[in-house]
Amino acid sequence: SMNGVVDERMSFKAGQNLTVKGVPSIDSxxxxxxxxxxxxDLALHINPRFDAHGDQQAVVVNSFQGGNWGTEQREGGFPFKQGEDFKxxxxxxxxxxxxxxxxxxxxxxxxxxxMHFEGEARIYSIEIK
Incomplete structure (x- = not known):
């Protein structure tokens, strides 16, 4: 179940620094x-997984274009904890x-x-599940 969805429709330009802060629920x-x-049309999809889609404690990064996911990129570390603030x-x-x-x-x-951004990226959504 989804405990919170934030859709700020913010945008930021190349070179700017976007900070995202949140708290995953204790059972996320x-x-x-x-x-x-x-x-x-997602240029960047960041999906930290505590236990989802067959992954445990993995950060999966991807893009989504024209109904198709790109190639998943997985990283080694997992600096997230359920119920604790992250940045x-x-x-x-x-x-x-x-x-x-x-x-x-x-x-x-x-x-x-x-090229789809015309110089800006838009934060389409931040979801905590």
Whole structure:
């Protein structure tokens, strides 16, 4: 069940630093942060999974375009705890997104959709499930 959905429709420009703060519920299975123009056009999907989709304690990053997911990218660390505050920072340029996790570790993900942004990325949704 979804305990909270935030859809701020914020936008930010290349070089700016976006900070996302939240708290996964104590029984959260996973949560997602989506950056893109719409639900059908996500340049960046960050999905920390406590126990979901066959993964345990994994951060999965992907993109979604034209009804199709791209290639999942998985990272080693998992600096999230159910019921505890987190802070994620996101910056991007024409080449890539840089995601800074709560423990300071970084994920780099290709910016394949740059032209769709016309210089800005939109925070489409932040979901905590």
């Amino acid at each position: 299975t996973n949560f997602a942060i989506n950056v893109g123009n719409s639900a059908e 994620i920072q996101i910056t991007f340029n024409s080449e890539e997104f840089r995601i800074i996790l709560p423990d300071g570790s970084e994920i780099h993900f290709p910016n394949n959709r740059y």
